[in-house]
Amino acid sequence: MTGRNNPWRTLGSRAVYDSPWISVREDAVVSPGGRDARYGVVSFRNTAIGVLPVEDDGHVHLVGQWRYALGAFSWEIPEGGGRKDSDPLDEARRELREETGLEAAHWREILRMHLSNSITDEAAVIFLATGLSHAGEPAREHSEQDMEQARIPFADLLRRVTGGDITDSLTVAAVLRTHQMAVKGELEPGLAEAILKGAR
């Protein structure tokens, strides 16, 4: 991955939009093929943080909300924007607590991704949270007041992901990675067994 240089040349840059969540700029560039072009880039102020909360018996907790940008309701793992200058794990603990009221005794970072790298710099960090306990009521933001919660078997979540019913990229990746960890013996045996029950 190292040793390669940026083959694009940037001739100029113009700010076109700014919000608490994103900024958009348009650069005048010369492409690797030598052509003059304009490149619109969306920069994210936060890191996307996702948490897959799994109980010892293999049940998972999901939240559902209307996604305004998509124009559709979406069931997902708890997730949200984490400050780039914070520890992603602290942000994950906060998101899980705020959206579901849950705390977890055990945390494990399971994936890092870039979500849409042709246009954006958005990065994601995904955690597996186990040893769950109820810490209180959710404390959701005003944009999340329609949020619903569900508790379903891992195998059902996997089927809804592979069947195209659940499509959020962090959720898809978290579920498939956790399945692979269970198969590969990277999870505590009892948890792996509970996760794979009905899932293979």
Add this chain to the structure above:
Amino acid sequence: MTGRNNPWRTLGSRAVYDSPWISVREDAVVSPGGRDARYGVVSFRNTAIGVLPVEDDGHVHLVGQWRYALGAFSWEIPEGGGRKDSDPLDEARRELREETGLEAAHWREILRMHLSNSITDEAAVIFLATGLSHAGEPAREHSEQDMEQARIPFADLLRRVTGGDITDSLTVAAVLRTHQMAVKGELEPGLAEAILKGAR
């Protein structure tokens, strides 16, 4: 998933940016919690198309290129923007042919995702391509003139994904989904065996 209504109210909308790939607008909204807010939304003109090309012996083909928006070099499955009014499979065939020079006898849609649904409406469709043959030289776009190619065992790709070295979301999801299909018996047995060799 059905039966739920949009809990957001849109009071107005302002176009802020437009390119051949995205448009950005800012809506004046009332959130589900009843608060006035502004919501910046990035709409994508194309659907993200990804193709995981796997040989009978379990080797996969990757492409690597500098991702300008990310400011980094990235190894990925062949992918690109597909026209929304085209069949995603046709767009997948074209992307694979253009980026690698490969054709595939067998195609299977394996995942649908929304990549970043808090801000964008970007959708992705991912295919598994098998029965590969060389159809000629790649025919890359001017923005892809720095593109490199690699052929590596599936198990190596899986390790690079789970280790955080390969982070592109379509690549991460495609690899983990194909692993899960192999484990679950959803692939032809010889191919599943080749994929799982060294991978579990």
